[in-house]
Amino acid sequence: MDLTIAAILGLDGLTNGAIYALVALALVLVFSVTRIIFIPQGEFVAFGALTLAALQAGQVPGTVWVLVMLVVAGAVLDGIQAVRERWSVQRIVMRVITAVTPPLMIAGLTKQVASQQLPLFVQVLLTLALVTAMGPLLYRVAYRALSAASVLTLLIVSVGVHFALTGIGLVFFGAEGYRTPAFWDARFDVGPLSFTGQTLIIFAASIALIVALFVFFERTLMGKALRATSVNRTGARLMGISGDAAGSLSFTMAAFIGALSGLLISPSTTIYYDTGFLIGLKGFVAAVFGGLASFPMALAGAIGVGLIESFGSFWASAFKEVIVFTVILPILLWRSFVDPHHEEH
Template identity: 70%
Template sequence: MDFSIASILALDGVTNGAIYALLALATVLVFAVTRIIFIPQGEFVAFGALTLALFQLGKVPGTVWFLLVLTGLAALADLVNGFRHGHSPRRIVLRVLHTVAYPVLISALAIWAAPHNFPLLVQALLTLALVTPFGSLIYRLAYESLADATVLVLLIVSVGVHFALTGLGLLFFGAEGFRNPSFWDARFNVGPLMLSGQTLIIFLASLALIVSLWLFFERSLYGKALRATAVNRLGARLMGISSDSAGRLTFTMAAFIGALSGLLIGPTTTVFYDSGFLIGLKGFVAAVFAGLSSYPQALIGALAVGLLESFGSFWASAFKEVIVFSSIIPVLLWRSLRDPHSEEH
């Protein structure tokens, strides 16, 4: 291996690592706030990439109908809870309208826009607007009533949600894979490397999102509320911070990050209905490198995963996934020896 090959592999690893970093940050965020190891994070990636692909074909994506179904179930849950707690009819109606207004509006817009073949950027924004509400709705329907359950119970629910979303992905998008057009077709030569415009977009978008998350947690009231919930759920409740609202906001952010990752990775590889699981799992490996607690370590772990995958595919392409996922074993052993736990929390 000479320097030029090593440089190309390093660029490929860092590019993939930037995507894994976003997924790792989302995984750490969800676990820190809700104690949920969110296995289906990768499904948001697949839904984002494949929804955009169907818009490119001029078709209405199945995610539109799935969003409406989830919205209907959430509205039904609002009705049941309202009658159960004796709320006034006006309050129940307002709650239901608050639940259904945005999903119905964005679904109607997507149905109208699909056959018009709008520019790629418009379709990408519409895809983000469609997939992002899934986070809050999935949390409400699958996790909210179990918010105080053990981590193991929440993990089992996550596995069930993953299989459900994977099956629905097959129903909505079929078994055929799709590869989206690049957002920027420019090419730049930097020494032995050739940077594509899409690679630069991945770097810039990842950096912008990471900086935005830092500003959100450091400067905004909602971000500080999420940090308080992550540090001490009971203390946050005593201070008037709703753990349910924190969970919904966290899952909404995770869905947005996943959908954005799908848009970024779609032009670089063919995405199938079940591709999200493997991509999300690599983000989870990066999050484990950080102990599911540290955002900077998750970023470093994601870059390490990307480089391991890239160089592993060069030396032993048939075992590149084995190399990546086996790397988690020494990390877990080291963390276990460094911080042993005498009791289960």
């Protein structure tokens, strides 16, 4: 291997690492706020890419029906809760307006305009809206009633949600893979390296989102509320911060980040209904590097995962996945020394 090949592999590793960084950030965010190891994060990535591919083909994306299913399931749970707690008519109306109307409007608008050849920018906005709307609904249906459960219970639920979403993805999107067109077809040569427009967009979008998250957590009231919940859920609740609202917001942000990651990566690789699982696992390896608590360490871990995957594919392409996932073993050993486990009561 000479320096030219190493530079090319390094650029490819940084590009993949930027995607894994976004997934890792979402995983750390969800876990720190809700204690949920959110295995289905990869499904948001796949759904984002497949939704845009369907809109590009002039078809109604399966995400529309997934969103409607989640709305119906959430409405049923709200109805049961309303009967048990004897909600007033005003409260029921407000819940319908706030929880049901927006996602149904997004689904209806997408179904109405899906067959039209809309500009790519509009299709991207529709995709982000559809997948992002799934986040709080998924939290409502699968996790909100278990907010006080143990981490192990929440992990088991996450595994079940992952398999459910994978099966739903197969039903609504089929087994065929899709690749979307690049957002920018330009190419720039810098010495031995060749930067595509899509690569630059990936770097720019990742940096912009990281900066936006930093500003959100440091400067906004909602961001500070999420930080307080992640530090001490009980203390935050005593200060008037709703744990359910914090969980719903974290899932909304995770869904948006997942959808954006899918849009960024789909021009570079073919996405199938189950592709998100591998992407999510690599993001999980990066998140574990930061102990599922540190955003900067998760970013560093994501870059490391991307570089290991890139150079591993050069030396032993058939074992690149094995190499990446084996890396988690020394990381776990290291974390066990620097952050000893305390028994949960």
